[in-house]
Amino acid sequence: MPERPEHPAALLALSGVRKSFGAVQALVDGRLELRAGEVHALVGENGAGKSTLVKVLAGVHAPDEGVVALDGEPVFFGGPADARAAGIAVIYQEPTLFPDLSVAENIFMGRQPLRSLRRIDSAAMRERTSELFARLGVRLDPDRPARGLSIADQQLVEIAKAISFDARVLVMDEPTAALSGVEVERLFAVVRSLREAGAAVLFISHRFDEVFALCQRVTVMRDGRWVSTDPTEDLTVGLVVRRMVGREVSQLFPKQETTAGDAVLRVRDLTRVGVFEKVSFDVRAGEIVALAGLVGAGRSEVVRAVFGVDRYDSGEVAVAGERLPRGRPSAAMAAGVALVPEDRRQQGLVMELSIERNATLTRRWSLSRLGLLGPRAEREDAHTWTGRLRVKAGHLADPVSTLSGGNQQKVVLAKWLSTTRRC
Amino acid sequence: MTTTTRAAAPPPPTRARGDVRGARRLFVVRELGIALALVLLVAVTAVYNPRFLNAQSRKDLMLGATILVVLAVGQAIVVITRNVDLSVGSVLGLSAFATGKLFVALPDAPIVLAFLAGIGIGLLCGAVNGALIALARVPALVVTLGTLYVFRGIDYSWAAGQQINAADMPGGFKRLGTQTLLGIPVLALFAIVVLLIAGFYLRSYRSGRELYAIGSDPAAARLSGIRVGWRVFTAMTVCGGLAGLAGVLYAARFGTLDAAAGTGIELNVVAAVVVGGVAIFGGSGSVYGAALGAVLLSTIGSALPVLRIDPFWQQAVVGALILAAIGLDRALTARIASRLRGRREVRGA
Known part of the structure; x- marks a missing residue:
């Protein structure tokens, strides 16, 4: 590992970032400072604003207020292409591959190697993909379509994409959520080698063992605000949880007899x-x-x-x-x-429908009168359950797709818990 | 933890190479399948009535397919981006009538001017569609359903019941519709050139591949920095331009024009594209397939009367073909998916 000075300058810094979507204040005071050669954890409860912060970094959302600075210079990203050109690669919570296109094309989309007449050089593209996979220790056929890849393999393709344009900043939004132990280890090995190569990695996870095993510093967010940033060695799980929740929590997952x-x-x-x-x-x-x-x-x-x-x-x-x-x-x-499926977007929710309708979907018969479903019955019932699970939502009539990932998952839970089932 | 060494060890191969190649081949087979159906249809019809393949009839077949092929190429480009253009028939009508009007007003106008005018009108109509879709974010189906009527309405009010006759057209322009080069009608050459350029562009250029990416997953395309709105706008504009070109070709072929030219052809075009293996939800297929689909549909139209099949059946046959094509696509997709999905991979993950 190359030597790291005591206080290296921030490679990428966000300060005072504010972002609202209609009435929902997703970010009130977003702050973050990433240094070259570090893996930085970003933790917080669902709806704390982590994913919004990531999207600001990625150029997807323009902040309402605040500054994004790269190498100390303020920058403005007009879109994801700008952020990528600046060397920021983002691996999102939800996979962003093109199922119909080949793995190689997925990696090089928009940056395909060219030959005469600005034509795409597919042989070179295939070869470079193979090189990337060799570096990552992956055996995937560059020519196969992305359709049918497992989540783990999809993430490896995303990482290959990030490496292919020598990203200086790699952002990973809950990359391990769908991975098993072996795959997580493989991912971590890749992340460590990237860090050693001098990249700054932002790692978002709900798993504290991973955060403590992989990261040098931890930033905690709560309700769209920055709470703290500390070196990992100064922290304990209890301390981080307390800052995330904002109050004392006796035990993280109290086991009941x-x-x-x-x-x-x-x-x-x-x-x-x-x-x-x-x-x-x-x-x-x-x-x-x-x-x-x-x-x-x-x-x-x-x-x-x-x-x-x-x-x-x-x-x-x-x-x-x-x-x-x-x-x-x-x-x-x-x-x-009741079944809470693994893929909430595809199997758990009807993304276009309102929060209340999703939350009451399993009980539309018991809530209806004479076969007609009145809005009030749905709203009252949804209100009870979203309240109990603390779903952070602007309005229950908004489409469920407007919620953050974690809050969407809560709606899936509400939908089933409210049926008070036996298993 | 056995971190690095373990992690660096290659995982089991997700799939053998041969299977993926096989999966690719299935898609080539898709286009070959249409070609085969076409050959079979022509062969059976020719056996039944050998005159189906004489010089004049061959020429008619090619001419008959020309306009549909040009439109299908444009439509395929749009459908690949997960959009659709239902206004192509009206754009064709507008452009054809404008061509006629041009020659009535300026009998000595050069032929090139007619092409420029027709294509220009088409590009303009396409740009209107594209702007409404990209800027106002209205689904293409709704926008082009609206402009289908709007453009046709403009056409009718401009024509005001007037008809343009072949006699009003200059000889050079009319000859364009009958001349041949090496046995191929000149008009068909236009379609072939359009097809080759579009096929080459979609396959070999970054922006062409981006159209596939947009159709495959629009949200992911936006996240990868593709200018989705701009690309869709261009695709719609190009499709409009090709419909404009088709209008000029229509005028050259038929000579007699009124405001109803090309009415209802948009559904034939969409049918050709779907039969040709372009996925209606975007992301896959090729303009070659779409063109083959167009040739197949127009050949069916010519072959059924020769085979003495009631022309009323033609619609049913086209419908059956569409259903067969969609069924085949589903089956192929399922087959490819199961080939690609290793045992170790999670279903639906």
Whole structure:
């Protein structure tokens, strides 16, 4: 690792950044200072303004007030292209690949190597992609379309993209949310080598073990405001959590003593040929059961089959002794099963619908009168649950797509928790 | 933790190379499939009635396809960006009528001027569409459905029931519609040149690839710094320009013009593009496929009467082809997806 001076100048600095979307103040006082050769963590509760800050950095949102400075000089990004030209690469929470285009094209879009007549040199593009993948230790075919890549592989493509234009600043917005342990380690190795090469990395994560393992400094945000920036060694998890929440939290995830009752969900020999085989487990009343495994081990597939979204070939699923018909989510719901899916945008929410409608979607029958759904019933019910889960929203009638990622997830939870289900 | 060494070790290959190549080949097969259907149709018809392939008939087939091919190339460019242009028929009508008017007013006008005027009108109409879509952020379907009527309305009120006859056109311009070069009608050469330029551009230029990126995922395109609004505006303008060119070709071919020229052709064009394998939700397909789709549809129109099939069936056949094309696309996409998706990858992830 190259020597790092005690107080190197900031490579990229944000100060006093303010950004509102209509009535919602996403950022009130955004501050950040990234140094070359450091991995900097940005932590905060859902809706603290992390993603908005990232989008300001990326040139997606122009700040209403405040300054973005690169190498001490104030800069203005008119759009994502400007930020990229300045050497800022962003890996977003949601993948941003083009499914129909090849992996190589995804990496070099807009910057494809050229030959005579300004034509795209696809051979050179393929070769450079292979070089990038070799550097990252990835074996992906540059010619394959991005469609069908796992989330982990999609992230590797994004990283390859960032490396390909020698990004000085790499921003990663919750890159590990969808990754399994092995993949997280692989990602971290890449991040460390980038840092050693002198890049500044901004790392956003909700996992404190990762923050403490990887980052040199930590910036905490709360309610759109900067709270603190400290070297990691001066911090403890408890301290960071206290600053994030703004009050004392006795224990992060207090484990409650419970006595488990009878088996409520019984899964026996569940098999879907080529995907999973003879999966059996019980979930008892009052119990939380973890289903562990690598990405691709078939966890989500099993869960989807249990809920009835996917079919299975043999085996059985029973709730409270009653066997569930296969492939019928409505039957699973009637029996009291709820599913919070892994991909909220695709599977969990109807992005164009309002927050209240999304939150009450599972109970549109019980809330309706004579088959008609009145807005008041929806609003009152949604109000209760978004309140209990502290969803930060401007107005419940706004489309759910206007919420931050974490708050969207809360709406998915509200939708299912409100049904007071058995499992 | 076994960090670096472990992490640097290559993960299992996501897919064997051959499979991906295979997946690509499927798309080439897609276009070959249309070509094959075309050859089969021509062969069967020619066996039934050998005169279907004599010199005059070949020329008619090519001429018949010309206008649809030009329009389909423009439409494909737009559809690739996940938009659509329903106003092409009206733009064609406007441009064709303007060409006629030009020659009525200035009988000695050079032919080039007619082309410039027609294409200019088309570019203008396309720019109006593009500006409404890009600036006002109204979906293309709605904008062009509106301009379909607006442009046609302008055409009608300008024509005011008037008809322009072939006799009003200068001889040189009319000959353009009948002349051939090496057995290929001159008008068809226009379509071929347009097709080759568009195909080359979409394949080999950054801005061309950006059109595919926009259609594949508009939000991601915006995040990667692609000027989505500007590109869509250009695509709409080019499509309008090509519809304008098609109008001039229409005038040269038929000579007799009224305000109704090209009415309803927009749906044939969209059908040709879809049959040709351009995904209606953008991001994939090629202008070559779209052009083949156009040739196939126009050839069906000529072949059915020769085969003594009630022309009323033509519509049903075209409809069946569209459904077949979409069905084939779904099947291919599913097949490619399952080929590409390794066992270790999460479904729906």
